[in-house]
Amino acid sequence: MxxxxxxxxxxxxxxxxxxxxxxxxxxxxxxxxxxxxxxxxxxxKKLDKVISIRMTNSEYELLIRKQEKYPLKLSTYIRNVLFEKELKINEFKTDETLLQFGTHFKKITNLLRNREWTVFENKKEILVKIENVVDLIHQYLYSKIQKNE
CATH class of the missing domain: 1.20.5 (Single alpha-helices involved in coiled-coils or other helix-helix interfaces)
Incomplete structure (x- = not known):
């Protein structure tokens, strides 16, 4: 047991x-x-190396003033300037405005398709032109993406 x-x-x-x-x-x-x-x-892509530098107050203030123009952190701004990527920062602003234009054009087409907007005689022509502009915006942005890859 x-x-x-x-x-x-x-x-x-x-x-x-x-x-x-x-x-x-x-x-x-x-x-x-x-x-x-x-x-x-x-x-x-991991940022694991740290570099510290010394600079004067005037140099630091100049750097801060330049960095404030862009919606980036100070370290990201310094990294972009160091590796000469500053031009790409400005490209994002144009891309954002183009995307905003595209969304606004789409909103306009949706409004024109509504029954209340039968006042325009050339409504179909306006819709076609707006759709062409939106397509051109998308083609431009996608071509930029493909070039970066």
Whole structure:
């Protein structure tokens, strides 16, 4: 009877130990995959090197004034200037305005398609021209994206 109890206790302990080990392996597996079992993060874009420099107050104030023109953090601005990417910062403003124009043109077409705007005789011609402009905007932006890739 004691042997049965002892044998049963040992079997139960080994099963519990095996389940714990399996859970730990599963946990480690998902930790390797990434957070919450997702894909691994790309490590090449990680900014992990720190460089500190000294400058005078006037140099710092000049740098801050130049950086305030752009919606960027100071470190991002310095990195872009250092690697001569400052021109790309200005391109985003034109892209944003083009996207805003595109959305406004789409809103205008939606308004013209409404039944209340039957006053215009050349409504179809206006809709076609607006759609052509929106297509040109999209083609320009997509061509820029493809050039950057």
């Amino acid at each position: 004691e042997n049965d109890f002892l044998q049963e206790f040992i079997n139960q302990a080994t099963k519990e130990n095996e389940t714990k080990i399996a859970q730990e392996k599963r946990k480690k597996h998902f930790q390797e995959l990434g957070r919450k079992g997702g894909l691994k993060t790309k490590e090449n």
